[in-house]
Amino acid sequence: xxxxxxxxxxxxxxxxxxxxxxxxxxxxxxxxxxxxxxxxxxxxxxxxxxxxxxxxxxxxxxxxxxxxxxxxxxxxxxxxxxxxxxxxxxxxxxxxxxxxxxxxxxxxxxxxxxxxxxxxxxxxxxxxxxxxxxxxxxxxxxxxxxxxxxxxxxxxxxxxxxxxxxxxxxxxxxxxxxxxxxxxxxxxxxxxxxxxxxxxxxxxxxxxxxxxxxxxxxxxxxxxxxxxxxxxx
Amino acid sequence: xxxxxxxxxxxxxxxxxxxxxxxxxxxxxxxxxxxxxxxxxxxxxxxxxxxxxxxxxxxxxxxxxxxxxxxxxxxxxxxxxxxxxxxxxxxxxxxxxxxxxxxxxxxxxxxxxxxxxxxxxxxxxxxxxxxxxxxxxxxxxxxxxxxxxxxxxxxxxxxxxxxxxxxxxxxxxxxxxxxxxxxxxxxxxxxxxxxxxxxxxxxxxxxxxxxxxxxxxxxxxxxxx
Numbered sequence: 001x002x003x004x005x006x007x008x009x010x011x012x013x014x015x016x017x018x019x020x021x022x023x024x025x026x027x028x029x030x031x032x033x034x035x036x037x038x039x040x041x042x043x044x045x046x047x048x049x050x051x052x053x054x055x056x057x058x059x060x061x062x063x064x065x066x067x068x069x070x071x072x073x074x075x076x077x078x079x080x081x082x083x084x085x086x087x088x089x090x091x092x093x094x095x096x097x098x099x100x101x102x103x104x105x106x107x108x109x110x111x112x113x114x115x116x117x118x119x120x121x122x123x124x125x126x127x128x129x130x131x132x133x134x135x136x137x138x139x140x141x142x143x144x145x146x147x148x149x150x151x152x153x154x155x156x157x158x159x160x161x162x163x164x165x166x167x168x169x170x171x172x173x174x175x176x177x178x179x180x181x182x183x184x185x186x187x188x189x190x191x192x193x194x195x196x197x198x199x200x201x202x203x204x205x206x207x208x209x210x211x212x213x214x215x216x217x218x219x220x221x222x223x224x225x226x227x228x229x230x231x232x233x
Numbered sequence: 234x235x236x237x238x239x240x241x242x243x244x245x246x247x248x249x250x251x252x253x254x255x256x257x258x259x260x261x262x263x264x265x266x267x268x269x270x271x272x273x274x275x276x277x278x279x280x281x282x283x284x285x286x287x288x289x290x291x292x293x294x295x296x297x298x299x300x301x302x303x304x305x306x307x308x309x310x311x312x313x314x315x316x317x318x319x320x321x322x323x324x325x326x327x328x329x330x331x332x333x334x335x336x337x338x339x340x341x342x343x344x345x346x347x348x349x350x351x352x353x354x355x356x357x358x359x360x361x362x363x364x365x366x367x368x369x370x371x372x373x374x375x376x377x378x379x380x381x382x383x384x385x386x387x388x389x390x391x392x393x394x395x396x397x398x399x400x401x402x403x404x405x406x407x408x409x410x411x412x413x414x415x416x417x418x419x420x421x422x423x424x425x426x427x428x429x430x431x432x433x434x435x436x437x438x439x440x441x442x443x444x445x446x447x448x449x450x451x452x453x454x455x456x457x458x
Contacts, residue, residue: 070434072395082419171299198309213297
């Protein structure tokens with residue numbers, strides 16, 4: 001019984017490879033942060049465009065959101081890594097190479113901008129239109145209205161849903177190991193090949209992820225709760 | 234472009250459609266298993282006093298672990314500890330089902346908890362057994378309310394199923410990558426695969442949307458989301 005348990009979960013093995021594993025985790029966090037920033041920036045543009053007065057802008061934004069929401073992240077990632085450099089190369093006329101890290105950030109960022117743009121759209125729509133009309137009739141420009149009146153309220157309402165999306169984005173960063181970004185899952189597979197002991201490593205990785213994500217979710221929930229109590233969100 | 238399309242996509246259409254069938258097969262069984270496991274976890278969490286903690290731990294574990302990690306874990310660890318699954322297809326199905334069962338259990342719970350408590354009390358008062366209350370009173374209402382969410386979960390299963398190619402299940406993605414590695418002409422093949430997945434998933438999410446709007450109009454449901 002104890003032998004089976006020891007075989008299933010062996011923290012010593014993790015301690016032995018702590019440097020590589022932590023470097024891998026750090027790379028996960030970096031890719032998460034970069035693609036989250038990219039996704040948020042794109043999502044704001046697309047979310048705002050999907051409420052545009054011009055029909056073709058609206059349609060383009062909806063098509064963008066639907067396409068990236070309904071394409072699997074892994075397919076997008078592989079597409080960006082293999083196909084995008086070739087297409088850019090054909091357009092520019094020279095050979096282009098995309099590093100796995102850049103491809104990972106682009107792929108995940110674009111994929112999650114689709115999900116987040118729906119959140120942004122819902123948030124922007126939740127601010128009563130009368131407020132925009134009032135601001136415009138006071139002589140504020142469209143951009144000032146957005147910045148001073150709509151966004152401060154909308155962003156607060158977007159927060160809880162955004163946190164959920166970011167948690168799934170963090171979970172999705174595991175798949176970047178498949179295009180040879182040296183993240184934590186990449187390290188785990190390398191070590192399990194070297195040690196010939198996949199059982200404790202994969203169990204450990206699963207538990208590690210479980211703990212990290214539950215802690216992060218709890219932390220974010222506490223934070224948004226506090227913001228809400230203070231009237232920020 | 235078109236010449237390449239004919240050479241790499243049309244010529245390999247047999248392999249791609251085989252892959253598509255494997256994808257559908259894996260998703261179907263994974264989704265079915267996920268619904269069963271989700272229902273069990275949901276009932277244990279709501280109604281069984283001491284096992285509740287186990288159910289909560291199970292649900293949280295399933296929800297908080299990325300699908301790739303679960304896939305590799307089930308594929309490499311389970312055969313050595315539990316003695317099954319013996320095939321990669323089994324491992325893929327179990328991993329996908331695990332992940333979704335966690336989410337589905339919470340969806341089911343939100344459905345059951347959304348019902349007014351008075352209904353259950355009234356049914357108990359007229360002497361219905363617990364199982365009969367669930368099957369006659371609660372289940373029909375909950376099924377309608379959560380149908381769109383459950384269909385959306387199917388979309389998540391199909392999306393995650395792209396990753397089963399990693400453990401060498403010959404699904405659509407696997408077949409596509411095989412052609413890419415053979416000829417190193419990724420543009421047409423990968424774009425076609427992306428479009429096939431898009432069409433599949435778009436259809437599923439439209440169905441969910443239709444169920445949401447249609448059921449709400451037809452049965453006058455309270456706001457489910």
